[in-house]
Structure formats: structure tokens, C-alpha cells
Ligand code: C2E
């Protein structure tokens with residue numbers, strides 16, 4: 050039996066008689082051996098994919114500086130611990146530890162010393178927490194601790210122990226450095242029952258501790274100004290969707306093989322009458338939690354498709370990509386609504402692309418699968434957005450009828466400076482291609498990154514290096530002047 054010209058084994062078949070098989074039977078047996086080898090090859094490729102996918106996953110879950118789990122794994126732990134706590138009736142505590150004046154230390158001593166300090170901090174915190182909980186590094190100088198059980202008294206005792214780990218100075222290149230930390234604490238289920246909400250509340254608690262000059266604080270709803278502000282904003286957003294306060298910006302996507310524009314992403318902004326331009330990060334999650342995401346997405350789809358049909362009539366036929374939220378995937382009538390919208394605009398399914406984050410899909414994989422299958426059958430290209438920031442592996446996502454993945458900007462931005470990110474980008478591209486998926490890299494901020502992606506065989510690039518998201522007129526001017534939109538090639542340096 051051979052795979053790619055190499056013998057991998059021998060299939061032996063014996064008979065009592067000599068010359069038991071005639072020529073035709075021999076041919077059949079040889080074919081059977083060939084089929085077996087083909088099947089074994091398939092199994093080995095699948096095993097290699099699962100292994101590669103697991104490796105990427107592992108690399109994505111750890112912080113390469115301290116060796117601690119990163120925010121991704123912390124959120125995964127939290128989700129898992131909450132599921133277990135529901136069954137056992139246990140409570141949980143989340144703590145966010147933030148260093149005082151870390152930026153100053155970094156600026157004064159250099160980032161190498163800053164990195165050294167973070168390593169030392171992570172070792173001390175881990176030792177102080179011990180068997181009582183799990184420690185992760187979320188970002189920069191922020192660490193998170195998950196305590197798996199205990200009453201307020203026990204939690205307070207552990208918190209004091211962690212803070213006392215900062216009492217002795219840190220030795221950095223012979224200098225004794227005094228470093229202090231502040232801790233914010235949120236409790237499950239008292240302060241929330243979902244990952245994002247709890248993560249926000251430990252953050253609010255940490256800031257509450259800072260403003261009141263305490264070393265640590267439990268989340269206090271009555272001091273959470275954010276909640277009040279968000280309520281007001283939600284009211285105003287409802288009016289904004291109906292009125293004319295939302296606008297779409299368009300960001301170009303470049304085909305790396307031809308160096309030309311191959312599409313664009315529609316990104317929503319809110320022109321608030323008093324506060325000015327509000328970025329989507331500040332109101333999308335609000336819309337998701339207040340039942341406004343459906344009208345908002347309808348508005349975005351309608352505006353993007355109308356604009357794209359104006360451009361098509363002017364001779365510019367490029368697909369426009371729209372972002373969907375988890376809740377949109379629960380709308381059973383979404384495929385019908387989209388098909389109606391496309392018809393109204395005289396557009397075919399290839400003029401629309403949909404971007405969906407992996408966490409949105411994993412929110413309710415069964416109903417996502419149903420909706421995505423219909424959209425896919427319909428001919429609309431589906432992209433997994435922010436790939437690498439969720440919990441799922443590529444081999445799982447491949448079961449969804451998707452066409453492409455967008456590697457998250459955090460990896461792409463870092464890859465020219467950080468070997469770990471470069472390895473993640475490289476192996477994600479290889480694996481996605483093996484699985485028959487196209488790859489888009491977002492967050493391309495330098496020529497170096499652009500060239501690196503091209504060398505890796507990545508299909509499409511998007512980022513500030515090429516063009517920022519722009520309002521309609523500016524986008525049109527950009528197109529008319531940009532080297533990316535002519536056959537002149539790769540454009541700006
Ligand atoms: P996203 O879908 O990942 O969109 C890409 C974001 O990265 C955009 O931020 C874009 O301005 C930014 N970006 C693009 N190139 C670069 C780069 O080279 N470097 C850096 N650092 N950033 C870059 P934006 O427009 O603020 O949107 C943020 C997020 O808001 C989007 O992330 C998307 O998740 C959400 N969003 C935007 N519009 C909509 C919408 O219409 N519906 C829904 N559901 N979500 C939306």
C-alpha cells in the first residue's frame with residue numbers, strides 16, 4: 050500500500066491453493082489495497098489537522114511573556130466554572146489586579162525591565178493565590194484571578210494575601226522598586242451571570258477602588274456611573290436608529306494576488322447630536338443587550354446594499370461586507386429578509402458578504418448552523434470574524450458552512466514584532482487553506498505586514514496601511530486616487 054509514492058504497509062492475503070487468484074482478481078485486490086491506502090491517508094490528514102488546530106489553540110491561549118493563561122483562557126475558565134457552579138450552587142469571585150504607575154516604570158526603565166517586572170509580579174501573585182484559584186494575564190499590567198469558592202470573608206483574606214505580596218520591593222537590575230497594586234472584585238452570581246458582564250464589573254470595581262483610594266473593592270452597583278450612562282444612551286440609540294443619526298463608513302479590502310480592491314466592509318458609526326461621533330464598540334453591545342440590534346442590523350443592511358447598488362450603477366461592482374451579531378443568527382426570517390432586500394436593490398447574492406464572530410456562532414451553534422446553511426445555499430459568502438479571539442477550534446468551525454476566516458487584528462498587528470503571533474498567523478493560514486477556507490488578514494498597519502502576508506499566501510488584506518474606514522464621499526475619492534484601485538499594483542509604501 051502506498052501513499053504519495055511511499056510504501057506504508059503490506060496487505061497480505063493467503064490461500065490454500067497456489068495461483069488461487071487470476072489476473073482480474075489480482076487487479077481487484079490491488080485496487081482494494083489502493084483504496085485502503087487512500088482511506089488511511091485521509092485519516093492521517095484529519096489527525097494532522099486536529100493536532101495543528103489544537104496547537105494553534107494552545108498558542109492562542111497563553112501569554113508568551115509570563116507563561117500564564119491569557120484573557121481567552123480566563124474567559125473560557127469562567128464560562129466553564131459558571132456552568133459547574135449552576136449545578137453545584139457554588140459562587141465564584143473574579144478579581145482584576147492592576148499595577149499602579151506601571152506605564153511610568155516602563156517609560157523610565159525601558160520595556161525590558163517592564164517585562165521583567167511583569168514576570169516577577171506573575172510569579173508572586175501565583176504563589177499568593179496558590180491552590181485557591183486560577184491566575185491569568187489579561188493584557189498589559191492587568192492580571193485576573195478566579196476564586197472557585199468561598200464566602201466574602203475568605204475572598205477578602207485571599208485578596209489581602211495577594212496584596213501583601215507587593216510589600217517587599219521588586220529587584221530590577223540592582224534597583225529596589227516599590228510597586229503597588231489595586232484589586233477589583235466581582236461575584237458570581239450576585240453581580241452577573243454572563244462572562245462579558247462580569248468582566249466589565251470587575252473592571253468597574255477596580256476603578257472604584259482606585260478613585261476611592263482603597264487597595265481593593267467589591268463591585269458596588271450604586272457607584273457604577275456606567276450603568277446609568279448606558280441606560281440613557283440606550284434610550285437615545287432607539288431614536289438614533291429611527292432618525293438619521295447613524296452613518297456607514299467603508300473600509301477597502303485588497304486581493305493580495307492582484308494588489309487591487311476586491312471589496313469593502315461597512316462599519317457603523319453614530320453621529321450623536323451632543324457627543325459627536327461614537328464608535329461602534331461603545332454602542333453595539335448596548336444594542337445587543339437592549340433588543341436594538343435587530344433594527345440596527347436592518348438599518349445597516351439596507352443602507353449598505355443601497356449604497357452598493359448606487360456604486361454598481363456607476364460601474365463599481367464590489368461586494369460589501371456587513372457584520373452580524375449573535376442575536377441576528379437567531380432570527381429565523383433573516384435569510385428571507387436578506388433575499389427580499391437583495392431583490393429590492395436589484396443585487397445578486399455575490400454583492401453581499403456577512404461577517405460573524407466565532408463567539409456569535411458558538412452562542413447557539415444549532416440555530417447558527419440552520420441560518421448559516423440557508424444563507425450559504427443562497428450564495429452569500431460567510432466570513433468568521435476576529436478569528437483567534439473565541440474559544441472554538443478551526444476544525445470545529447469547519448463544520449459550519451463558512452467560506453473564509455478573518456484573522457483577528459491583534460495577531461496581525463503584532464506578527465512582525467512577536468514570533469508567537471507570527472507563528473499563529475502562519476499556521477492559521479496553512480490550516481485554513483488545507484480546510485478549503487479563504488483567509489483575510491485584518492489590522493494590516495505596515496508595509497512589512499503586507500509583504501509578510503503576501504509571502505505566506507494569504508488571500509486578502511485589510512487595514513490602516515491600505516485605507517481606514519471612510520465615509521462615502523471620502524471612500525470614493527480614495528478609490529479614484531488610490532493605486533490599489535488601478536492595475537498599477539501594490540500601491541503606497
Ligand atoms: P470588526 O468587525 O473587527 O471591524 C474592524 C475594526 O478594526 C474596525 O473598527 C476598524 O476601524 C478597525 N481597523 C481596521 N483596520 C485596522 C488597522 O489596521 N488597525 C487597527 N488597529 N484597527 C483597524 P470599528 O469600525 O471601530 O468597529 C469595531 C467593531 O464594531 C467591529 O469590529 C464590529 O465588531 C463592530 N461593528 C461595526 N459595525 C457594525 C455593524 O454594523 N453591526 C455589528 N453587529 N457590529 C458592527
Ligand code: CA
Pocket residue numbers: 314372404434
Ligand atoms: Ca468585521
Ligand code: CA
Pocket residue numbers: 434435455457458491
Ligand atoms: Ca474583525
